[in-house]
Amino acid sequence: MVKAEGVHKSFGSIEVLKGIDLEVAPREVMCIIGPSGSGKSTFLRCVNHLEKINSGRLSVDGHLVGYREKGGKLYELRESEVAAQRRDIGMVFQRFNLFPHMTALENVIEAPAQVKGIRKEACRDMGATLLERVGLGNRIQSYPNQLSGGQQQRVAIARALAMEPKLMLFDEPTSALDPELVGEVLDVMRGLAESGMTMVVVTHEMGFAREVGDTLVFMDDGVVVEAGDPRQVLTDPQHERTKSFLSKVL
Amino acid sequence: MASDTTTRPAPPEQIQAVPVRHPGRWIAAAVIALLIAMFVHMLLTNPVFQWGFMFDNMFSPPVLRGARTTLIMTVLAMLLGILLGIVVAIMRLSPNPVVSGASWAYVWFFRAIPRIVLLFFCANLGALYGTYNIGIPFDHQLMSLLGLSGDLRFLGLDGNQIFTGFFAGLLGLTLSEAAYMAEIVRAGIQAVDPGQTEAASALGMGRGKTLRRIVLPQAMRVIVPPTGNETIAMLKDTSLLIAVPVTSELNFQLRAIGSRTFQIIPMAVASILWYLALSSLLMIGQHFIERRFSRGFGSRETRAQRSERAARTVGGSH
Numbered sequence: 001m002v003k004a005e006g007v008h009k010s011f012g013s014i015e016v017l018k019g020i021d022l023e024v025a026p027r028e029v030m031c032i033i034g035p036s037g038s039g040k041s042t043f044l045r046c047v048n049h050l051e052k053i054n055s056g057r058l059s060v061d062g063h064l065v066g067y068r069e070k071g072g073k074l075y076e077l078r079e080s081e082v083a084a085q086r087r088d089i090g091m092v093f094q095r096f097n098l099f100p101h102m103t104a105l106e107n108v109i110e111a112p113a114q115v116k117g118i119r120k121e122a123c124r125d126m127g128a129t130l131l132e133r134v135g136l137g138n139r140i141q142s143y144p145n146q147l148s149g150g151q152q153q154r155v156a157i158a159r160a161l162a163m164e165p166k167l168m169l170f171d172e173p174t175s176a177l178d179p180e181l182v183g184e185v186l187d188v189m190r191g192l193a194e195s196g197m198t199m200v201v202v203t204h205e206m207g208f209a210r211e212v213g214d215t216l217v218f219m220d221d222g223v224v225v226e227a228g229d230p231r232q233v234l235t236d237p238q239h240e241r242t243k244s245f246l247s248k249v250l
Numbered sequence: 251m252a253s254d255t256t257t258r259p260a261p262p263e264q265i266q267a268v269p270v271r272h273p274g275r276w277i278a279a280a281v282i283a284l285l286i287a288m289f290v291h292m293l294l295t296n297p298v299f300q301w302g303f304m305f306d307n308m309f310s311p312p313v314l315r316g317a318r319t320t321l322i323m324t325v326l327a328m329l330l331g332i333l334l335g336i337v338v339a340i341m342r343l344s345p346n347p348v349v350s351g352a353s354w355a356y357v358w359f360f361r362a363i364p365r366i367v368l369l370f371f372c373a374n375l376g377a378l379y380g381t382y383n384i385g386i387p388f389d390h391q392l393m394s395l396l397g398l399s400g401d402l403r404f405l406g407l408d409g410n411q412i413f414t415g416f417f418a419g420l421l422g423l424t425l426s427e428a429a430y431m432a433e434i435v436r437a438g439i440q441a442v443d444p445g446q447t448e449a450a451s452a453l454g455m456g457r458g459k460t461l462r463r464i465v466l467p468q469a470m471r472v473i474v475p476p477t478g479n480e481t482i483a484m485l486k487d488t489s490l491l492i493a494v495p496v497t498s499e500l501n502f503q504l505r506a507i508g509s510r511t512f513q514i515i516p517m518a519v520a521s522i523l524w525y526l527a528l529s530s531l532l533m534i535g536q537h538f539i540e541r542r543f544s545r546g547f548g549s550r551e552t553r554a555q556r557s558e559r560a561a562r563t564v565g566g567s568h
Contacts, residue, residue, distance in 0.1 A: 079456060079457060086453070102546065103546075
């Protein structure tokens, strides 16, 4: 589903990603852990072209992200083509980024109605069903500032699902939440994983990574240090850096 | 159960303390009351005010027509100024340096020119060219290059006819207002969290849709209050239309009565009262517009939410 080969990304003179090689299979749940500044969020943002990579190849569902290859040459995609690519990739942000001037339901149906041009009534039904699915069927008319952080993040997940993505990206979805609200968001994500969604999750929730993740990736300083079965990486890390990181967070 | 209620601790005793005295407040109130009394006394006893004369004349038909012109001009100049201002603001934020440079130059130029100077200039555009043609630019040069004669102009307008009165005034005020509005709109757009644009992009929304559906509605919250200021300033600046001249405007009509009858003060007071009334009217409009764009930011419940909450409490009591 996602294939990264030698992905590099620099901001000015600072190299944030120093050659990432990763592969995510369909229906796989990959969790990425690592210290802050290790490049894990940047990598996630590269996958849906919110950041442009400087070198290497990155493809989603067999299509290069942000480029078209023709006769051995790369052509940048137009803005509208990039937007079309992103429709198949859902993203959930650390700070929710819900649209504050819209109700929960309006947040969820905005993209299907505006981008896919689905009729209002059909959208409403779908939106209500999705909000029901994340446990917010009784809050569809609430504005984001009337919801708790956990509820807002669940609306954000429903909003991303409304575009019926093939891949879901989670950028530290529980890091901005009060501890007692983390569980409700993780429950929704667990349900999503069980339904067979392909997911890449940047997280600090080791429990979630162990129970739900198929693969665990440890990144540090712009490289993948270690990747493998979560139970094995967490209990028997092979690299010194992984060991020292895990000893601090576990 | 009964023993429970008897053993419940008594509510804590309220604090009984002598409050701090504020003699300064009483002195200030007395001074202000005295000043108000002096002011009212002056209004009632000074014969120059001629209240009867003022009330007889401040609603005469030419004055009412003047008030209408002033209001229509204010609303039209603001509407066009806001639309043009949004365009200039979006140009300013464009990644294309030529487009954003042009926008910067527009604001630089039209903000520097006093409105009265700009209005005077617009009124005399008829002297710059006799007729204004719509067609292909540089058509004469183009045609001689191709070895042809004639021109490529489709529509000719007489400059002395179009750049008079109302239209010239509207043009000048709109151009000037757009420069100020562009800065206000830009500030509003930049005040919106960049995460909003990112979330919209991640959902596959294009730049135009993101701007129209996500960014501008949120920017409006920041844009509306200074725009209210601008509207009230515009109401007052319609009195500058005398530079065009547009004589059907409110202030000119009131002053005309004052000069004709030598009752300068009563008509000047009438002018003050008229502008007070009109700007109060505009402030009411601003209140409703602000409420519209603060959805999702205040704590007020909408009607749909009240019924939803009612349904929840009913459901919860089962």
